[in-house]
Amino acid sequence: MSEQKTIRLKIRRQDGPNKPFRWEEFEIPYREKLNVISCLMEIQKNPITASGVKTTPVVWECNCLEEVCGACTMNINGQGKQACSALIDQLEQPIVLEPLTKFPIVRDLMIDRQIMFDHLKTVHAWIPIDGTYNLGSGPRMAEVKRQWAYELSKCMTCGCCMEACPQVNPRSKFIGPSAISQVRLFNAHPTGEMNKHERLSALLNEGGIADCGNSQNCVRACPKEIPLTTSLADLNRETNKFAINRWLRK
Amino acid sequence: MSIAQVSNHHFLIRRVHSLLGLVPIGFFLTFHLFLNLTALRGAKQYDLVINTMQSFPGIFIVELIVIFIPIAAHAIYGTWVVYTGQTNVLRYKYARNWFYLIQRISGLYTFVFVITHVYLLRFGEANFANLSEFMSQPLGLSFYVLGVLLAVFHFTNGLWAFAITWGLTVGPHSQRVWLYTLGVIFVLMSVIGMADIFAFLK
Numbered sequence A: 001m002s003e004q005k006t007i008r009l010k011i012r013r014q015d016g017p018n019k020p021f022r023w024e025e026f027e028i029p030y031r032e033k034l035n036v037i038s039c040l041m042e043i044q045k046n047p048i049t050a051s052g053v054k055t056t057p058v059v060w061e062c063n064c065l066e067e068v069c070g071a072c073t074m075n076i077n078g079q080g081k082q083a084c085s086a087l088i089d090q091l092e093q094p095i096v097l098e099p100l101t102k103f104p105i106v107r108d109l110m111i112d113r114q115i116m117f118d119h120l121k122t123v124h125a126w127i128p129i130d131g132t133y134n135l136g137s138g139p140r141m142a143e144v145k146r147q148w149a150y151e152l153s154k155c156m157t158c159g160c161c162m163e164a165c166p167q168v169n170p171r172s173k174f175i176g177p178s179a180i181s182q183v184r185l186f187n188a189h190p191t192g193e194m195n196k197h198e199r200l201s202a203l204l205n206e207g208g209i210a211d212c213g214n215s216q217n218c219v220r221a222c223p224k225e226i227p228l229t230t231s232l233a234d235l236n237r238e239t240n241k242f243a244i245n246r247w248l249r250k
Numbered sequence B: 001m002s003i004a005q006v007s008n009h010h011f012l013i014r015r016v017h018s019l020l021g022l023v024p025i026g027f028f029l030t031f032h033l034f035l036n037l038t039a040l041r042g043a044k045q046y047d048l049v050i051n052t053m054q055s056f057p058g059i060f061i062v063e064l065i066v067i068f069i070p071i072a073a074h075a076i077y078g079t080w081v082v083y084t085g086q087t088n089v090l091r092y093k094y095a096r097n098w099f100y101l102i103q104r105i106s107g108l109y110t111f112v113f114v115i116t117h118v119y120l121l122r123f124g125e126a127n128f129a130n131l132s133e134f135m136s137q138p139l140g141l142s143f144y145v146l147g148v149l150l151a152v153f154h155f156t157n158g159l160w161a162f163a164i165t166w167g168l169t170v171g172p173h174s175q176r177v178w179l180y181t182l183g184v185i186f187v188l189m190s191v192i193g194m195a196d197i198f199a200f201l202k
């Protein structure tokens, strides 16, 4: 077998929200150890399709280039992945690039992930420590707890889990597993625990934890291997206890 | 009152939906499959048991409260739940993703099956001969075989989700052990269900 000489990409192009989409194919010279971002940069230098038609450079987002920011997430051969860590040598060609489908499109491969940040606000995914005076240092966290909580803190709000989740779609208000898992993280924190009730209460609303359908796609789609389904089951237990307890004390 | 107060009902409704799947519907399904084994002892015995059951005082009220209303509530809300999902099995081909889809298909099929089944028997005549006649047609037989298998699947796979909904099986290991256990229960209940149907074939 002779060595592969070119890399073929098929990209879904769209000039803006509410604009029609089209497919464009590109062929770039093969080099070893390229990733999807380096191919997109190659196309940017010389935006001519495989059939020789001049076009606009493909728009995408990227930032850290080391799979920690999530900005470059797109559908690569039908699966949500980070373009910066998706290696060409491991992908079937033509490599099909599409924007994530669960978020509003900005242009080409660029989407707006704002709803994920809104969901983090909805579930109070932060620890309130501001006061009018120095509150002093908080309680210590047990080492065993810190270890599993650290895993949850790796979430980069990339949206792969949202993309894979059948319950996240225009007909449902489901906030998705990543924001829910953050509730578990912040409730595990000894200072965060003091506002546990606010986060659990938020999860009882429409779009909250009860809207998960247990397909468990999320845990397999997460590039950070966050135990999302364990978080979901754990918070099912916590929300049940919380809701029953609150009702009994009413 | 505040929106949060009102929409907390959402959680309650989903939990009641989950609970209804086991109590009473799941228990009833299990009991129903076992009871129909009496058909193996012949038409006479079967009709005797059915007549005894139907002559209990207030059986209609009991059936209404313990069986019809819970199934109707679970089924109607379940149909809404199906509507709020959007399968992606062609892109994410995981076994659990397929189970998610089959859970929904089996729910809808069971809905149609139960309505037909009840219509034929409660408002027709509930006896061995009637069932036997229905199942002697290939279409009627496949309708029943599929109905029993999908209902049993929906129940056992539902119990797998139930254990997560109630926070019993939290980690992947316990979820897997429960999956295998339910696999065995699925086979056992299916065998009983098939025996029920077999009893009506001549």
Ligand code: HEM
Binding pocket: A212, A213, A214, B017, B018, B019, B020, B021, B022, B025, B026, B029, B074, B075, B076, B078, B079, B081, B082, B103, B104, B107, B108, B110, B111, B112, B151, B154, B155, B157, B158, B159, B161, B162, B163, B165, B166
């Ligand atoms: C034989 C009668 C039935 C039994 C024994 C049964 C049992 C169950 C059980 C145990 C669950 C699991 C609840 C959970 O996730 O915690 C469930 C879920 C479900 N059932 Fe049923 N069910 C029956 C009929 C139906 C019917 C007629 C429908 C109508 C479409 C339906 C739709 C659903 C749906 C959509 C779910 C998934 C709920 C979710 O994932 O949140 N079921 N069922």
Ligand code: SF4
Binding pocket: A161, A164, A165, A166, A167, A168, A176, A177, A211, A212, A213, A214, A215, A216, A217, A218, A219, A228, A229, A232
């Ligand atoms: S387990 Fe729940 S949150 Fe995860 S993909 Fe399935 S439905 Fe979505």
Ligand code: SF4
Binding pocket: A070, A154, A155, A156, A157, A158, A159, A160, A161, A162, A177, A178, A181, A221, A222, A223, A224, A225, A226, A228
């Ligand atoms: S949980 Fe995983 S897949 Fe979901 S947003 Fe966070 S890092 Fe991405």
Ligand code: FES
Binding pocket: A061, A062, A063, A064, A065, A066, A067, A068, A069, A070, A071, A072, A073, A082, A083, A084, A085
């Ligand atoms: S650029 Fe940050 S994850 Fe790819």
